[in-house]
């Protein structure tokens with residue numbers, strides 16, 4: 164089954180590109196119905212537009228509440244009827260109403276082995292903690308911060324000479340493999356959520 168995907172970005176969009184490349188390479192059976200950004204200047208938008216992807220910017224105006232803004236996000240997303248919403252560097256906390264609206268249909272990639280190092284600067288947190296391994300995690304989005312059920316993870320070594328930039332780069336290479344692979348599991352309908360645990364069937 165071809166999976167209808169919406170990808171939400173705020174910036175560079177390298178995971179979005181990796182997902183699109185996997186579609187082009189026929190490693191991911193998905194149709195990218197919408198690329199949505201909350202930032203007009205997100206660099207990923209240029210890639211999306213120049214590759215003929217349907218890209219939309221939904222800016223929050225200062226007069227509206229987060230709930231009102233999220234209602235507009237929901238509307239923009241519903242117009243493209245996605246089966247799954249993939250957050251890819253989307254830098255906004257989604258409201259409980261948004262998460263309930265798309266229950267169990269929102270996934271995210273995070274640059275650490277969750278539950279270690281949730282939140283911002285996960286790679287810096289890993290270096291500061293002195294861990295020997297970090298990595299990336301694809302997980303369902305729930306109302307907490309990077310706390311939803313884990314779908315899959317990849318570990319990468321942390322080297323003594325690493326700084327935030329070198330570790331981020333090593334993790335990012337793994338993100339670009341892991342995220343399309345996880346989305347393909349959805350396309351194959353192989354993901355089951357049992358309580359807080361994800362089973363692959």
Ligand code: GRF
Nearest residue numbers: 175176177178252272273274
């Ligand atoms: C990635 O490190 C991802 O794990 C995190 O935000 C970053 C997005 O990078 N959630 P990009 O915009 O996909 O290049």
